[in-house]
Amino acid sequence: MMPGSIDETAAGLLAQGYVAQRELATAAFLALRLQRPLFLEGEPGTGKTEIAKSLSALLGKPLVRLQCYEGLDLAGAAYEWNYARQMLEIKADAGLKAEDLFAPRFLIPRALLRALQSPSVLLIDELDRADEPFEAFLLEVLSEYQITIPELGVIRAAEPPVVVITSNRTREIHDAVKRRCLYHWVDFPDAKRELEILRLRVPGAPEALAKQIVLFIQGLRKLDLYKLPGVAETIEWSRALLELNALELDPLTVQSTLGVLLKYQDDIAKVQGSEAARLLAQLRSELG
Structure with a gap:
């Protein structure tokens, strides 16, 4: 059901397990009401992809995901013709005309076209991974909610999809895309919000341990690391610590589980030992 206010949007996302700041809830509410794509940029692991999943559950619409990658083109993102089937039809009926071969039954819809054909939430994930020329393919979809297929004409959405675009900002996205969104x-969330997320996503975590986890990770994000741990790592580390029956953080447990939080050996080496001990001492001081 479409939320009727910013508060309803925030509450609806919360019911789906997503703790949204008011600014993000406002952006999501306006995107829904104005039928405009929502462009989310930020560090990896901050919950950009998750909001699309939460909106899909909140609105009761299927999620159509386009995972971007280098070399992605129109055939991989929007549609392609089933050439194998066309060849079989030609062999079966030599009298087929060219226009008969480019009928809808020969069309293979990909994510962009599928999202236009039925009500859905379209997630265009990590657009910055795609090549810059691919962005030009998106402009018609983002502005008119339609795709022009030369052999068939214009296919327009009867109901515009809810569009969420994410970028980790490994490169700048063209202004022409951003203007349409x-x-x-x-x-990254502050400690209060991250603790709220943790309580929601890992309800079995003891309160004292959850507070220690959040403060430790908040401290990690102040370090000069190659890849800072995101909210996804906070949740995963909490689950790992529960599996180890940990009741509190200690140097041995932290050192043996850093690979859950950090994904580069240089980062692990920087945190191990004295740095981890300093962060543990700091969080104990803050918790009294």
Whole structure:
């Protein structure tokens, strides 16, 4: 059901397990009401992809995901013709005309076209991974909610999909794409919000351990690391610590589980030992 206010949007996302700041809830609400794509930029692991999943559950619409990658083109993103089937038809009926071969039954819809054919939430994930020329393919979809297929004509959505675009900002996205969207930067949460997320996503975590986890990770994000741990790593580390029956953080447990939080050996080496001990001492001081 479409939320009727910012508060309803925030509450609806929360019911789906997503703790949204008011600014993000406002951007999502406006994107829904104005039928504009929502462009989310930020560090990896800050929950950009998750909001699309939560909106899909909240609205009761299927999620159509386009995972971007280098070399992605129109055939991989929107549609392609089933040439094998066309060849079989030609062999079966030599009298077929060219226009008969480019009928809808020979069309293979990919994510962009599928999202236009039925009500859905379209997630264009990590657009910055795709090549810059691919962005030009998106402009018609983002502005008119339609795709022009030369052999068939224009296919327009009867009901515009809810579009969420994410970027980790490994490169700048062209202004032509951004102008068609509502923009929001998704940052790492503060300690209060991250603790709320942890309580929601890992309800079995003891309160004292959850607070220690959040403060430790908040401290990690102040270090000069190659890849800072995101909210996804916070949740995963909490689950790992529960599997180990940990009741509190200690140097041995932290050192043996850093690979859950950090994904580069240089980062692990930097945190191990004295740095981890300093962060543990700091969080104990803050917790009294």
